[in-house]
Amino acid sequence: MRRDLVLATRHKSEWLTALFFFVMVTNLLPLGVGPEVSLLRKIAPGVLWIGALLSTLLGLQRLFSSDHGDGTLEQMALSPVPLAWLVAGKMVTHWLVCGLPVVLMAPLLGLQFDLPARSLGILVLSLLLGTPILSAVGALGAALTLGLRGGGALLSLLILPLYIPALIFGAGAVEADLSGISPQGHLSLLGALLVLSVFFSPWVTSLALRIALE
């Protein structure tokens, strides 16, 4: 994992691309629908969440492919450390590189959409709970499509349906707070999804990797 982090920091472009993609997508929308404040505030949770979702997709394809290309992945599969642990490390790295910057950037973009301060807090909290789900589920998709032609488009086709629950509850939490209802329920469900996906995903992903490596 440390090795991955070092690699990621050396290639600044990787995590900066994801971050700038997030900023660009969310900034294009107001230009598209017009700068009306009440409307913007209404669509803000959805827009910010979809932006976060798409920008994590960007990094996913490279999650295993370079290691697969130079044979490191096979070494990992043969090593005495369980593959699931290594996969979990990779997921954490992906989250640190693609998820965390998005979470930190989100309140600033939320300001552009005129979200009140309390909702900004909920937004950050929901993204903090939600982006690890995206990394965990995405890793499975990356492992399944490893080394396939048209992997990128296929990856989004496989993964986006599985992202929908996280999107619904994440954006739902912010929306609930905006309309004056407690976001507690949405956040709890999001937390449950997080626990489930983080628990099962490394295991299933390592199975998928072994299938891909055969």
Next chain:
Amino acid sequence: MSNSVINWYKYASPATFYPLAGRLIPWFSGLSVLLIAWGLWIGLFVAPTDAQQSEGYRIIFVHVPASWLSMFIYCVMAFWSALGLAFNTRLSGMLTAALAPTGALFAFLSLWTGALWGKPMWGAWWVWDARLTSQLILFFLYLGFIALQSAIDDPRRADRAGALLALVGVVNIPIIYFSVQWWNTLHQGASVSLTKAPSMAHIMLEGMLIMALGFWSYAIAVVLTRVRCIILERELTNEWVKRNAVD
């Protein structure tokens, strides 16, 4: 006892399953034509007009069986996937691959008839309610499964990757099934349940069950036909195929 065990394994081999499927197909296709015709007749002519929804409700005879089957086929796919991953059988992967297009068809039918039904009843083709959305996700899952299978050249790898995806996606099935109870949505509650008396006229229920059985036999017939094609494609170099291809 030992006899029945041997019989189970006997049909796990493509070489023995192929002729069996061939013998079953005409029966199920005939049955499906009969049952669907009978079910449609009950649905369109015999069943009384509904008090609240008048004639428009009659689409239920296609909508509900199609939705049941779309969910059920996914469960069957997941079952065969689990079996295929656990026992490493070839046939289960082929069956899963054969089931997916039919399942996608039924999921699409269920969404489409739902839209046609929703327009006069709710005044909208589509509403973003939990059950509709999760059924749409199911449709996407089918599409993703088919896309993943067709993107992998090696059929064994395609089977196993697809099996893993099918097993992950099966989480969605209970969500669809219970969504009308968990969330208070626009979609009406389940009309049929195993535990309590059905909340509809007897004849309607009868028509619906007959339609469901008809759809089942259709699905079985089509899937068996498709699995025969897949078996032939994959086993083309084997001895038994060459012997069989003559007749």
